[in-house]
Amino acid sequence: EVQLVETGGGLVQPGKSLKLTCATSGFTFSNAWMHWVRQSPEKQLEWVAQIKAKSNNYATYYAESVKGRFTISRDDSKSSVYLQMNSLKEEDTAIYYCTYWELGLDYWGQGVMVTVSS
Amino acid sequence: DIVLTQAPLSVSVTPGESASISCRSSKSLLSSKGITSLYWYLQRPGKSPQLLIYQMSNLASGVPDRFSSSGSETDFTLKISKVETEDVGVYYCGHRLEYPLTFGSGTKLEIK
Secondary structure: OOEEEEEOOEEEOOOOOEEEEEEEEOOOHHHOEEEEEEEOOOOOEEEEEEEOOHHHOOOEEEOOOOOOOEEEEEEHHHOEEEEEEOOOOHHHOEEEEEEEEOOOEEEEOOOEEEEEOO | OOOEEEEOOEEEEOOOOOEEEEEEEOOOOEOOOOOEOEEEEEEOOOOOOEEEEEOOOEEOOOOOOOEEEEEOOOEEEEEEOOOOHHHOEEEEEEEOOOOOOOEOOOEEEEEO
């Protein structure tokens, strides 16, 4: 059974940093293209970032709204993907989902809440 | 960025009847490989989104065949036949033609 479990969310002040972790199991993580997608309080889904596999040189892609502030990375030995979020803004407040692309965004974690507020 | 516009914002359906949701793209979603990069997701209340349809018309694993999708390069329709109470939630279209991936704003399906 495919499982994705996000941790690391919480309440943080604007300008601060937070690192999300997504621990996975049930599939060949080392071959997987992993994504982070967030959902605003208004329920709008927004794609955040993607990291490809080692065979694709771990290529990364970002939404313009987070480029330069967020970094996606992975540890294949731990079957985990990370999202380092720096210089957080109030508009980054959302539920963050870790997702795995197979035929589409097939598998999603339960999500982790990030609230940016002073 | 590709803009996906969904309609209606919400739909209320009697169990057993059909429902249709539209998604219009600001750009053709037909890739150079001949694949139409349009996906449908359902987010049930309190749950994470789940994949329903991939590449415009293919059912994801475990999705009942009451769901179907069709379209052209820019206009797409998700149809739910014989709606059941478990179909309640918000339906989103999305694409993966290019970066950034984007999603529609969602259509809420309710049961009368």
